[in-house]
Amino acid sequence: TVGCVVVDKLGHCVAATSTGGRTNKMVGRIGDTPLIGAGNYSNQLCAVSATGIGEAIIRGMAGHTVGALMEFKGMSLAAAVNEVVENRVERGTTGLIAVSSSGEFAMAFNTTGMYRAAADEDGHYEVAIWH
Amino acid sequence: MGKWAIVLHGGAGVISKSMPPEKKEEVERALAHCLDLGVTALKGSSSAMDVAELVVRALEDNPLFNAGRGSVLTTHGTIEMEASIMNGCTKQCGAVSGLTTVVNPISLARLVMEKTPHIYLAFAGAEAFARQQGVPTAETEYFMTDKSIDQLKAVQSKEEASCMAALKQETGPDVFCGELADKPFSGE
Numbered sequence: 086t087v088g089c090v091v092v093d094k095l096g097h098c099v100a101a102t103s104t105g106g107r108t109n110k111m112v113g114r115i116g117d118t119p120l121i122g123a124g125n126y127s128n129q130l131c132a133v134s135a136t137g138i139g140e141a142i143i144r145g146m147a148g149h150t151v152g153a154l155m156e157f158k159g160m161s162l163a164a165a166v167n168e169v170v171e172n173r174v175e176r177g178t179t180g181l182i183a184v185s186s187s188g189e190f191a192m193a194f195n196t197t198g199m200y201r202a203a204a205d206e207d208g209h210y211e212v213a214i215w216h
Numbered sequence: 217m218g219k220w221a222i223v224l225h226g227g228a229g230v231i232s233k234s235m236p237p238e239k240k241e242e243v244e245r246a247l248a249h250c251l252d253l254g255v256t257a258l259k260g261s262s263s264a265m266d267v268a269e270l271v272v273r274a275l276e277d278n279p280l281f282n283a284g285r286g287s288v289l290t291t292h293g294t295i296e297m298e299a300s301i302m303n304g305c306t307k308q309c310g311a312v313s314g315l316t317t318v319v320n321p322i323s324l325a326r327l328v329m330e331k332t333p334h335i336y337l338a339f340a341g342a343e344a345f346a347r348q349q350g351v352p353t354a355e356t357e358y359f360m361t362d363k364s365i366d367q368l369k370a371v372q373s374k375e376e377a378s379c380m381a382a383l384k385q386e387t388g389p390d391v392f393c394g395e396l397a398d399k400p401f402s403g404e
Contacts (some may be wrong), residue, residue, distance in 0.1 A: 087275035087283040089224040089254065093264040096218040098304035101268035103276050103322045105287025105297055108364070109371040112290045113339075119300035119311035119325070121335065127304030132264075136228045180228030186304070188219030198231030200243060200281070202251040205221035212247045214231060214240065 086118055088125070088134030088182060096186040098132035100125050100148070107139070116140060122149040130155045131162055133183040137196060141178035145169060151183055166191040220258045224250055224271055226281045243280060250274045265303055265326075272299075272322040279361050284320060287359050289368040295359045299325040314339035317353040318346045327351070 086104035102118035102125040117139035118124035124135040126148025133148040142148075147169050154165035162185040170181055170193040180194030182201060192201050192213075202212040226247055254271040262270075276284025287295050299321035300311035310329025313336070315321050327349050328337050337345050346353060 086228075087224070087226050087272060087281045089222065089250075089268045089271040089275070091220070091222045091254065091258070091264040091268045091271075092218070093220050093258060093267070094217045094261065095263075097264045099264040099268040099302065100304070101272040101299075101301045101322050101325075103272050103283040103297070103299035103325075105282045105284075105295065105359075105364075106290070108288040108367045109375070110288075110290050110296070112292050112294065112296065113314070114290075114296075115298065115313045115338065117298055119298040119313050119336070121300055121302055121309045121311060125300040125302055125309075125311075127302040127309075128307065129304055132302070132304055134225065136225050180225060182223040182225045184221045184223055186218070188221045190221045190223045192223055192225070194228045196228045196230065197233075199228035200226030200231075200247060201224065202247040203221070203223040204251055204255050206219040210251075212244050212251065214235075214243065215233060 086124075086136040088118065088136060090127075090132040090134050090182050090184045090190075092132065092184040092186055092188055098127045098130070098184060098186050100127040100132035100134045102134045102136075104136075116143055118142075122146055124148060126152055128152045128156070129186060131165075131183055131185045133166075133181060135179060135181050136199065137179040137194075138175075141175045145174035145179070147174055147179060147181060151181070155185070162189045163191045166193050170195050222251065222254045222258060222267065222271070224254070224275065226275060246278050246280050250278075265301075268301065269322055269326055273320045276320050276322060279363075285359055286361050286364065288364050289360065291372075293365075293368060295356055297321045297359075301325045301329060303329075309335055311336040312338065312342045315342055315346070316356065317343065319352040319354050319358070324349070324351055
C-alpha cells in the first residue's frame with residue numbers, strides 16, 4: 086500500500102491511498118485502503134492514510150477515529166494517531182500517517198517498520214523505515 | 217496563510233533490519249524522490265488535492281511498492297487494485313476497487329469523486345468508467361513483477377505445508393487452509 090497526506094498553505098487537508106492488496110488475497114476481496122473512514126479519511130482538522138492489514142484497519146475504523154478524537158476530545162494530531170495505533174487496532178497490523186490543518190504531521194506504526202517520508206514548511210525533512 | 221506539510225508511506229509490516237544496504241538505499245531514494253515531487257509542488261502553490269494525487273501516482277508507478285506497477289497477486293495470480301482519495305474541507309471522496317488494467321488507480325478514484333454522483337465504483341463498473349474517462353490502461357504484465365510472482369509462490373507453498381501439518385495433527389474437519397496461510401503477517 087502507498088499513501089500521501091497533504092495540508093497546503095490554505096489549511097486544506099487531503100488523504101490519498103492506493104494498494105495492490107495483500108499477497109494471496111481471495112479474488113473479490115475488498116478492504117485494504119479504499120474504505121473511506123478506515124484506511125483513508127480527511128476532515129477539516131486532519132488527513133489520514135493507513136497501511137497494513139485492511140481488516141484490522143476497518144475494525145478499528147482507524148482514519149475516522151483519529152479525526153473524531155481530535156474533534157470530540159480535543160486531542161492533538163500526534164496523540165490521536167498514537168491512541169489509534171497503540172490501542173484501537175491489533176498489534177502488528179497497522180501504520181498511519183497524518184497531517185493536521187495547522188501543519189503538524191505524525192507517523193506511527195505497530196509493525197516492525199513502515200516505509201515513510203515527511204517534510205514541512207519549517208524545513209523538517211525525513212525519510213525512514215524503522216523506529 | 218498556514219504552513220504546508222506532507223507525509224507519505226510505501227507500506228508497513230515485518231521489514232527485516234538485515235535488508236541489504238543497496239536495497240535500503242534504493243527504497244530510501246524512491247521515497248525521497250516522491251517526497252521531493254510533493255515538496256516542489258507545494259512550494260509552487262499547488263493544491264493539497266493535486267499534490268496528493270501527484271505523489272501517489274509516482275508511488276504507483278514505482279515497482280518497489282505494492283500499488284499500481286508492483287501490485288501483489290491474488291490466489292489466482294491476478295491483479296486487483298484499490299485506491300481512495302478524500303478532501304477534508306468538502307468531505308468529497310472517491311474510491312475504486314477490483315481494478316485490473318488501470319495504470320493509476322488514484323486518478324480514477326479522483327474522477328469518481330469529481331465526475332460521478334457516487335463515492336465508490338468496483339470491478340466491471342470501475343473498469344467501464346475508466347474506459348469512458350479515457351485513463352491510461354495496461355496489460356496485466358505491466359503490473360506484475362518477478363517479486364510479486366515469487367511472493368505468491370512462497371505464500372502458497374507455505375499454505376500447503378501449513379494445511380498438511382494441521383491435517384496431520386487431526387485438528388478436525390473444519391481446517392481452513394486459507395486461515396492458516398493468513399498467519400503470520402509478513403507485511404506488504
